[in-house]
Amino acid sequence: MRSLIDKSTTHLFCFTVAILLSLATVGYSYAAPETPKDMVLINPGGFIRGIDKSTQGKKETVQASASYKPFNDESPASMIYLSAYYIDKYEVSNAQYTEFIKATDHPAPAYWDHHLLNQANHPVTGVNWYDANAYCHWANKRLPTEAEWEKAARGPAGNIYPWGNDLDFKKANFGGGKSGNKKTTVPVDSYPEGKSY
Amino acid sequence: MRFQTPLLFITALSTFFAISNLLYPVKSHASDTSESRDPVEMISVPAGIFLMGSGNNEGRADEKPQKTIYLDAYSIDAFEVTNKRYLHFIHKTGRKEPPNPYSTKKLSEEVNVDLKPVVQVTWYDAVDYCRWAGKRLPTEAEWEKAARGINGEAFPWGNQPPGPLKVNYEKNWDGIHTLWPVGSHPETDSPFGVHDMAGNVREWVSDWYSADYYQTSPIRNPMGPGLGILKVIKGGSWHSFKGDIRPASRGKGGFALKTDGIGFRCAKTEK
Numbered sequence: 001m002r003s004l005i006d007k008s009t010t011h012l013f014c015f016t017v018a019i020l021l022s023l024a025t026v027g028y029s030y031a032a033p034e035t036p037k038d039m040v041l042i043n044p045g046g047f048i049r050g051i052d053k054s055t056q057g058k059k060e061t062v063q064a065s066a067s068y069k070p071f072n073d074e075s076p077a078s079m080i081y082l083s084a085y086y087i088d089k090y091e092v093s094n095a096q097y098t099e100f101i102k103a104t105d106h107p108a109p110a111y112w113d114h115h116l117l118n119q120a121n122h123p124v125t126g127v128n129w130y131d132a133n134a135y136c137h138w139a140n141k142r143l144p145t146e147a148e149w150e151k152a153a154r155g156p157a158g159n160i161y162p163w164g165n166d167l168d169f170k171k172a173n174f175g176g177g178k179s180g181n182k183k184t185t186v187p188v189d190s191y192p193e194g195k196s197y
Numbered sequence: 198m199r200f201q202t203p204l205l206f207i208t209a210l211s212t213f214f215a216i217s218n219l220l221y222p223v224k225s226h227a228s229d230t231s232e233s234r235d236p237v238e239m240i241s242v243p244a245g246i247f248l249m250g251s252g253n254n255e256g257r258a259d260e261k262p263q264k265t266i267y268l269d270a271y272s273i274d275a276f277e278v279t280n281k282r283y284l285h286f287i288h289k290t291g292r293k294e295p296p297n298p299y300s301t302k303k304l305s306e307e308v309n310v311d312l313k314p315v316v317q318v319t320w321y322d323a324v325d326y327c328r329w330a331g332k333r334l335p336t337e338a339e340w341e342k343a344a345r346g347i348n349g350e351a352f353p354w355g356n357q358p359p360g361p362l363k364v365n366y367e368k369n370w371d372g373i374h375t376l377w378p379v380g381s382h383p384e385t386d387s388p389f390g391v392h393d394m395a396g397n398v399r400e401w402v403s404d405w406y407s408a409d410y411y412q413t414s415p416i417r418n419p420m421g422p423g424l425g426i427l428k429v430i431k432g433g434s435w436h437s438f439k440g441d442i443r444p445a446s447r448g449k450g451g452f453a454l455k456t457d458g459i460g461f462r463c464a465k466t467e468k
Contacts, residue, residue, distance in 0.1 A: 107257065107448065108441050110450045110456070111456055113435060114457055114458070118436060
């Protein structure tokens with residue numbers, strides 16, 4: 001049982017696929033329901049979505065890395081209000097997706113028989129939007145909106161990366177792991193330091 | 198003297214043809230070569246009707262309704278293309294080898310995989326191989342008829358559910374043991390005698406995928422929709438569940454998809 005104001009509930013791991021419709025109507029009530037397993041509650045409130053192109057000039061205030069350069073469709077930054085919602089702490093794994101296709105006879109996704117990608121605790125890959133949507137409904141959840149995903153990933157204050165503003169190979173699997181030994185997916189819980197605000 | 202003129206003429210003419218044949222080999226020579234390029238047994242499927250798709254009580258929405266479809270005569274490879282056959286093509290045509298799923302060695306240096314079906318090939322790789330061999334990919338309808346026969350049975354061997362000993366499905370990766378050699382379980386052959394049409398590796402066919410094609414297809418020689426995003430992949434593979442290894446089941450993937458469980462076989466129109 002976690003309280004709504006418990007700060008630990010806002011410490012979440014960023015990459016997520018499914019979320020639960022939530023406390024929009026309950027608001028700040030203290031009779032909050034228990035947080036579903038492996039989900040985190042995102043409190044109602046504002047967050048900064050997008051990045052302003054005009055802030056580029058003063059980006060020395062953040063520890064800018066080479067990849068800090070907004071794409072055209074990411075601006076302007078604006079303050080967005082979202083009601084409370086739950087979001088999965090981890091991406092959906094192959095093991096979870098297996099339960100889904102066994103229960104529903106849903107066809108297997110594209111990389112089902114790729115042995116580096118199909119390990120039980122790795123994120124499921126090769127799913128299209130319809131597959132993802134069907135999974136979430138089967139799990140009594142839904143896909144997050146883009147705004148919900150971005151808030152869950154960055155926190156309220158407009159971090160560039162989930163954990164802050166600096167790129168770090170210890171916190172996420174990208175760019176081939178830089179050391180060259182990770183050319184494929186890794187288990188969904190591999191980067192506890194990479195969790196979001 | 199009079200006698201010699203036509204003789205000379207004939208000699209000159211035949212010399213000319215011999216030389217021009219050397220320079221510009223005619224079609225018949227080319228097809229002799231491409232047949233010998235891929236010396237694999239092919240199974241003739243006679244012209245006629247078969248039941249395609251699934252009835253009300255089985256299968257998924259995209260494989261309904263069950264329809265009677267007529268196909269012209271064709272022949273289809275009795276076996277999936279093996280590593281040995283595929284590497285022969287690679288070396289003859291100077292192409293890059295496909296990724297080796299078993300280890301960090303090159304696929305051609307891997308031992309004991311000659312008779313296993315090739316995997317890690319894209320739809321275009323499959324198309325190119327079949328073309329090189331003087332054949333083509335089967336259509337989805339040809340594949341399905343070759344796999345289940347004409348009476349609409351659920352699996353190649355009949356309506357009984359598969360068992361883990363005779364069909365390679367619902368398995369986890371086990372290195373070199375994951376894929377079975379082609380033709381190693383003749384008890385699962387289709388009514389036409391085509392091997393390995395369920396599990397082990399799934400197979401590219403020529404059709405684009407469209408979820409409503411079984412409703413809208415012509416009843417004679419359906420070739421798939423004219424346009425699409427995904428190609429059809431039939432038969433399921435070593436990691437598939439039961440529902441995906443039925444011949445009516447319609448797998449799909451982008452034409453650049455490569456996995457450890459997608460291979461192919463070729464077909465040919467019978468003259």
